Amino acid sequence: MSDLYLRFVNTPVGKTAAQSLGLPAPVPLKRWKRSDQPFVEGNVLVGAADGAKAIANLGQTLSASPAKLFHASDIATLTDSAKAGNKAKPLSLGGEIEERFSALVFDATGMKDTTDLRAVYDFFHPTIRKLAAQGRVLVIGQEPSSCRSPAKAAAHQALEGFVRSVAKEIGKKGATANLLWLAPSAEKALDSSVRFFLSSRSAYVSGQVARIGKTADAPATSPAAPLTGKVALVTGASRGIGASIAETLARDGATVIGLDIPPAMDELQKVTDAIGGKALSCDITSDTAPAEIADFIQKHFDGVDLVIHNAGITRDKTLGNMPEHFWDMTIAVNLTAEEHIDEELMKRELLKENGRIVCISSISGIAGNFGQTNYSTAKSGVIGYVEAMAKQVKNGVTINAVAPGFIETQMTAAMPITIREAGRRMNSLSQGGLPVDVAETIAWYCHPASNGVNGNVVRVCGQSLIGK
Ligand code: NAD
16 A cells, blocks of 8 residues: 655655654655665765774675775774775764765674773764765674673673664664674674665664674575575465565575465466466465475475465454454464474475575564454564574574564555554654565575574564564
């Protein structure tokens, strides 16, 4: 459903009206357009705290873009590799800065204690006003649980509060701020995440923390089609977010098996025909579903690389009014079916080496929601499942979740207008997300170079005011 208010406030009359009435004036977000599009363009400023560990890898990734790189010369500790090896031009943060930046990137991995947090202020204070509309702030710190000294852990944990607050301040420009927490010696695993968080693929992801672990070297991939040769299973693919996931993974080179319930077959067939995929009619809650899915994969392919558990339902009622079948169905579709399907695929060794499992939670699963005890229970359970499975998966397999906020789909179009409007505006970007925003986040998880991204729950919610 189209957001008429967003369109109106971006007309000259609408802008003036919103300003004089003190109403939110959301900036339309830029989305990814072409596969050969650079992940970042314009001016990018890089800074670092003393002892930065990721700066050379950051420099390498950024140098692969056409962006004009600057480094903060006032931060004396910025390593030589970033200054020299990566063609970055020095920029004094002391005087008036003329440039506008499409991204401000800060490597805080070297922080040893909380006094080092001053470097964060020194970098962002003179530059944050120079961030362009739809710009990106990206901070890289060390995973606090891996820090031996409490003072160091405190400094790196502190980055979360910093980034979440910056995200709230810059959201009105359509800009985002996110934090990457690196495990020790995981710098080499940064590339796909830096590319995602600096690009328009992450347009609706803000105020988030992603954890990146140490990994083996990722295989080389084609930048325009990194999923070439991969087979993906997408449940609930006939419409909404699922259809967008199928299209996005196919755009990135994957062959997609779209799955949906029998009544949705006509719609599903249209989606899979358009992307050269295969359609599978199946109710994932039936006892035979895991075996049917595994048989289908075995018949047509030698296994599956990407398993995206997208199918979901809501059956809202306050708890006292909720019939038991509302409870049972919601838990079965949103949670239990995923476990059973994964179990069968793993038992038959159909999930391939370096495979990816992605589950869909929801901000309702993080914050709870009135009238959704069943749905929130299921979506919270998804988080528990992902976090526990992440410790068990082997052979380079990762499992992660996305937690969408308000996404413009048939599900949200059916909401009463007051709830719909509140859902759209109650986030730092003051607008709803699109199915493709969820799909792009999943494509980042699925990227072969995201092998260090495991056990994460990243919200795709424009930094919704609801929940953490
Ligand atoms: P949707 O209702 O448009 O699509 C869900 C799909 O799942 C449908 O095609 C449906 O037929 C399929 N499905 C339902 N039960 C099934 C079953 N038993 N077997 C197989 N397929 C089944 O919903 P959507 O908005 O696209 O949501 C997709 C996912 O994102 C869901 O898991 C949902 O809970 C989650 N989510 C959505 C939002 C949002 O704002 N739209 C927010 C948070 C989370």
